[in-house]
Amino acid sequence: MQQGAYQTDYHVHTARCGHAGGDMRNYILTAISRGLSEIAFTDHVPLYFLPGEDPDPRLAMTRAEMPGYVDEVRALRQEFAGRIDVLLGLEADYAEGHEAALEEILREHDWDVVLGSVHWVAGDWIDAPASGKRHETEGTARLWREYYRLLAKAAGSGLFDVLTHFDLPKKFGHHMPGEVADAEAAAVEAARRAGVAIEVSSAGLRKGVQEEYPAPRLLRKLVDAGVPIVLSSDAHAPAEVAWGRNEILAAARAAGAREHLSFRKRERRRHPLF
Numbered sequence: 001m002q003q004g005a006y007q008t009d010y011h012v013h014t015a016r017c018g019h020a021g022g023d024m025r026n027y028i029l030t031a032i033s034r035g036l037s038e039i040a041f042t043d044h045v046p047l048y049f050l051p052g053e054d055p056d057p058r059l060a061m062t063r064a065e066m067p068g069y070v071d072e073v074r075a076l077r078q079e080f081a082g083r084i085d086v087l088l089g090l091e092a093d094y095a096e097g098h099e100a101a102l103e104e105i106l107r108e109h110d111w112d113v114v115l116g117s118v119h120w121v122a123g124d125w126i127d128a129p130a131s132g133k134r135h136e137t138e139g140t141a142r143l144w145r146e147y148y149r150l151l152a153k154a155a156g157s158g159l160f161d162v163l164t165h166f167d168l169p170k171k172f173g174h175h176m177p178g179e180v181a182d183a184e185a186a187a188v189e190a191a192r193r194a195g196v197a198i199e200v201s202s203a204g205l206r207k208g209v210q211e212e213y214p215a216p217r218l219l220r221k222l223v224d225a226g227v228p229i230v231l232s233s234d235a236h237a238p239a240e241v242a243w244g245r246n247e248i249l250a251a252a253r254a255a256g257a258r259e260h261l262s263f264r265k266r267e268r269r270r271h272p273l274f
């Protein structure tokens with residue numbers, strides 16, 4: 001990593017979501033050791049759109065855990081002030097028809113950044129361990145088309161600052177069929193029109209697909225459309241903070257990106273890409 005550059009990680013989980021591990025302090029210490037200026041905790045929002053109080057605590061923090069999450073981030077922000085900026089964020093699922101419920105959750109706290117994710121597609125998860133099989137039973141093209149329809153709606157909802165893992169259905173290696181290109185283009189256009197940012201994430205490099213999100217071809221389209229980027233790892237363990245940083249920087253540069261964003265209280269700042 002280049003010295004002196006403004007480095008951030010805008011997608012970091014905590015043990016509260018039930019499928020990440022490690023102490024929050026260790027995520028921050030890793031961020032410092034890797035030269036980051038900021039780390040944004042963005043744990044999974046409670047599953048507000050599914051029936052039951054907390055239908056699956058292995059997928060998201062529970063409603064009861066949310067205040068403790070916010071308090072811990074704030075306490076760590078104080079503790080590490082002057083060494084690294086610790087930001088309060090959330091990875092929030094977009095769920096069609098449940099926008100008002102999410103809006104209410106977002107109003108409860110003073111977020112620095114809200115990530116918008118489409119994980120729930122056509123009545124099930126698109127990225128869970130068993131989701132790969134859906135491509136065989138339900139059809140890859142159908143799932144991709146529905147995913148991009150929802151992502152475009154998420155962009156236009158105005159609920160989010162950043163759209164995550166733009167081409168998530170590829171996670172297990174099911175690449176987008178060419179016939180879905182129109183739906184992809186519509187999602188890119190929706191992001192452009194909404195002025196929402198996207199993440200360049202190293203997480204895909206750790207998954208079956210072995211490719212960053214978004215794919216180089218798609219990232220270029222987004223950058224060409226003027227959609228701004230943030231840098232992220234989607235860390236679910238302290239060692240994953242800023243993981244794959246050089247790879248996603250190279251991908252962003254190759255796509256023609258010149259800057260990346262940071263956020264404070266949902267206001268964006270621009271930084272040259274180094």
Ligand SMILES: [Zn+2]
Binds near residue numbers: 013017019044236
């Ligand atoms: Zn997660």
Ligand SMILES: [Zn+2]
Binds near residue numbers: 091117119164165
């Ligand atoms: Zn996600």
